[in-house]
Amino acid sequence: MIAIITGATSGFGRASAIRLARLGYDVIITGRRSERLAELATEIEGQYGRKVYILCFDIRNREACEKAWESLPEEWREVDVLMNNAGLAACSEPIGEASLDDFDRMIDTNVKGLLYFFQQVIPVMKARKKGMIINLSSIAGVEVYPNGNVYCATKHAVSALTKAMRIDLLPYGIRVGSISPGAAETEFSLVRFKGDADKAKAVYKGMIPLNAEDIADIVEFMVTRPEHVMINDVLVTPARQANTYVYNRE
Ligand code: NDP
Ligand code: 8X3
Numbered sequence: 001m002i003a004i005i006t007g008a009t010s011g012f013g014r015a016s017a018i019r020l021a022r023l024g025y026d027v028i029i030t031g032r033r034s035e036r037l038a039e040l041a042t043e044i045e046g047q048y049g050r051k052v053y054i055l056c057f058d059i060r061n062r063e064a065c066e067k068a069w070e071s072l073p074e075e076w077r078e079v080d081v082l083m084n085n086a087g088l089a090a091c092s093e094p095i096g097e098a099s100l101d102d103f104d105r106m107i108d109t110n111v112k113g114l115l116y117f118f119q120q121v122i123p124v125m126k127a128r129k130k131g132m133i134i135n136l137s138s139i140a141g142v143e144v145y146p147n148g149n150v151y152c153a154t155k156h157a158v159s160a161l162t163k164a165m166r167i168d169l170l171p172y173g174i175r176v177g178s179i180s181p182g183a184a185e186t187e188f189s190l191v192r193f194k195g196d197a198d199k200a201k202a203v204y205k206g207m208i209p210l211n212a213e214d215i216a217d218i219v220e221f222m223v224t225r226p227e228h229v230m231i232n233d234v235l236v237t238p239a240r241q242a243n244t245y246v247y248n249r250e
Contacts, residue, residue: 002079003223004028006059006117007086009036011186012136015212016083016219018044023220026051028076030068030086030117032058059086059113060105069120078128081223082121084114084158085136089151089192103150110154114161126172133169134222135162137178139237145244152244155180162233175230179218182237182244184210206249207240 003020007013009031017027021044029037034056041052053076057064087110090102114135125131140148141155159178166176189200203209214236222231240248 001025001081002028002076003081003083004030004079004121005083005085006030006114007136008040009033011188011212012181012184012215013083013085014040015216016085018048019216019220020081020083020223021048021050021052023223024050025081026053026076028053028055028072028079030055030057030059032056059117060108062112062116065113065116065120069117077124079121079124079131081132081134082118082125083134083136083219084118085134086113086117087136087154087158089148089188091151092147092192094147095149098150106150106154110151111157111161114158118165122169125174126169129173131172131174132223133165133174133176134219135165135176135178137162137180137233139180139182139235139244141178141180142235143244148244159233166230166232177222177231178233179215179222180233180235181210181215182241183207183247184212184215186212207238207247209238210236 001024003025005013005017005027008017008029017029017040021027029040029052031037037054037056041054044050044052055068057068059065090105091098135158137158138155140152141159144152162176162178169176183204185204189203193199218234225231
């Protein structure tokens with residue numbers, strides 16, 4: 001069994017790559033930070049005895065996505081699970097006040113990048129008439145919140161694409177689902193607030209946020225369902241979060 005996880009250098013992607021290796025998958029791990037990919041490969045190979053293939057590229061770059069896939073040896077191409085996870089929020093400002101560069105980063109990564117890489121992987125799954133796709137959407141793909149604007153729009157797009165993939169890939173027996181988490185403490189907020197650790201920490205003040213292992217648990221649940229079961233979406237929040245903007249903080 002082979003799984004590809006995009007954005008495996010941190011957070012959900014890293015934890016899920018380890019979890020999938022523990023479940024017996026050889027894993028293809030992707031991201032831009034080569035040192036972290038190498039560290040993760042050493043950890044997985046050493047602790048779980050699974051094979052790891054590293055693809056280091058920027059998912060926003062269409063040509064880089066194509067070249068990454070072309071560079072993959074034939075024996076790695078029969079992918080059973082594709083986890084489209086790489087993504088980010090680049091800002092948190094009212095619409096009309098945020099930078100268009102930040103909007104570009106989110107649209108290029110979360111929507112276009114997901115499609116660029118998906119396009120490479122899907123022909124093999126279609127030819128094999130099997131496979132599972134797990135898209136990392138968000139509660140922000142279900143509802144919007146103040147200053148979430150374009151990030152929410154990209155995650156609404158991921159949710160729409162998940163539903164569209166499920167329809168178009170149905171004849172091929174490919175199962176498509178998404179995970180839609182609420183607040184989870186990873187590097188997500190540090191990236192969103194451009195390295196400001198205090199602002200990032202404040203997001204989770206007065207509650208226990210989700211963590212990367214919580215999401216890996218859901219990935220494990222999805223991939224271990226019998227073949228006749230397709231999990232469409234798992235919407236999950238910390239116990240102290242009711243929707244995108246109502247929290248019960250201590
Ligand atoms: P992290 O910041 O911890 O991880 C993000 C991953 O995406 C990293 O591995 C990063 O790798 C990769 N990535 C980002 N940009 C690019 C790029 N241009 N090219 C290649 N890889 C890229 O965040 P999370 O683990 O929290 O987020 C994972 C996914 O989950 C995202 O899609 C996010 O939107 C979504 N999500 C997160 C929630 C949260 O509260 N944390 C809640 C709901 C959804 P590198 O930097 O090495 O390229
Ligand atoms: C990340 C969760 O609520 O910050 O997708 O948008 S939220």
